[in-house]
Amino acid sequence: MTYPDPDDPVAPARPGVRPFLQSGPQHSTGGYTPTGEQPPVESSTNTLRPFVITSGRTDGGDPDIGMETQVTLVPGAPPSRLSPETRAIVALCEESPISVAEISARLRLHLGVTRILVGDLRATGQLDVHVLDNDTPDPDTIMRVIRGLRSIS
Amino acid sequence: MDFDPSANRVVGTARIPGAPAPKKAPVPVKIIVAGGFGVGKTTTVGAISEISPLTTEAEMTSESVGIDNPGQATMKTGTTVAMDFGVLTIDQTLKLYIFGTPGQTRFAFMWDDLVKGALGALVVVDTNRIDDCYPAVDYFERAGLPFVVGINTFNGQMSYSVEEVRWALAVREDVPVISFDARFRASVRDALLVVLDQALDKAIRMKS
Known part of the structure; x- marks a missing residue:
């Protein structure tokens, strides 16, 4: 009994199992040359995306960065190489101050991912993150909210 | 309290001379709207918000499962919870955020974040499914967050x-139980004003 040569471009050894062998070597005269072959795109890549975007970090970022924390652009920040996600965050901050929750919602990024990326952009000097020193509500602020609410109809 | 940028911890303020002055960021305050599925949280948020409610997704991590024992409901790791929220600009320097959060299961990982710095909470109740709001009431009682029980009178x-x-619900005497209609802005406004009254009481007590 003779076994087919797995490297034979004319008669692939196991058609269907290793499809890249079927097309034969692209630019070689023989042998197994995976160069130029693309790995199949996994349909489950989506589940990995958030971790890919944050380079594997899943801790949710700085606990001081809340959902309502306001973020503004640092004017004239030095240019920096940004990923598509961080570039989109910077673009959102260009117009007016925006909360972390709004960034997350508008870019359809998970909240934890958004917090990590906003923290990164703060660290690189692209964004100002306005963390309140004292987040216990004071009576004066509450009074202003009450007056503001009463004025709406 | 007037907004004072120096009161904020701002990192990365290096500016090029002549660059436009940075826009002042408003002080954000927040109120939480909690309740079971389908009790009208999003309707409540939408009635008072100046924008259409936005949705953000938070991931429940494996550590959170350890912190929060969800009891009868079994939560798998990596569960994504959607939260609706709205915004109301009080003035140039003050913005009110209203976060609607699932309440039938105790997503404590998220509530800890949410409750931090919150003025108070409105627990929305459907009288046909009162027990849906028990976890929210339990949580806010333990967290010491001022809250109001709002019965949504659908029709x-x-x-x-x-x-x-x-x-x-067996809530304390000082916890207001009110009825409101989540579809109407004025009704939601009045319910939130009751929450703010509670918040003001607590803030004054804390100060003195």
Whole structure:
């Protein structure tokens, strides 16, 4: 009994199992040359995306960065190489101050991912993150909210 | 309190001379709207918000499962919870955020974040499914967050009276139990004003 040569471009050894062998070597005269072959795109890549975007970090970022924390652009920040996600965050901050929750919602990024990326952009000097020193509500602020609410109809 | 940029911890303020002055960021305050599935949280948020409610997704991590024992409901790791929220600009320097959060299961990982710095909470109740709001009431009681129980009168009708709901929930005497209609802005505004009254009481007590 003779076994087919797995490297034979004319008669692939196991058609269907290793499809890249079927097309034969692209630019070689023989042998197994995976160069130029693309790995199949996994349909489950989506589940990995958030971790890919944050380079594997899943801790949710700085606990001081809340959902309502306001973020503004640092004017004239030095240019920096940004990923598509961080570039989109910077673009959102260009117009007016925006909360972390709004960034997350508008870019359809998970909240934890958004917090990590906003923290990164703060660290690189692209964004100002306005963390309140004292987040216990004071009576004066509450009074202003009450007056503001009463004025709406 | 007027907004004072120096009161904020701002990192990365290096500026090029001549660059436009940075826009002042408003001080954000927040109120939480909690309740079971389908009790009208999003309707409540949408009625008062100046923008259409936005949705953000938070991931429940494996550590959170350890912190929060969800009890009868079994939560798998990596569960994504959607939160609706709205915004109301009080003035140039003050913005009110209203976060609607699932309440039938205790997503404590998220609530800890949410409650931090919150003025108070409105627990929305459907009288047909009163027990849906128990976890929210439990949580806010333990967290010491001022809260108000708001019975959503969907069609202007309630299966139980305010007193009966108060009895069923066994909340403290000083916790207001009110009825409101989540579809109407003025009704939601009044419910939030009751929450703010509670918040003001607590803030004054804390200060003195």
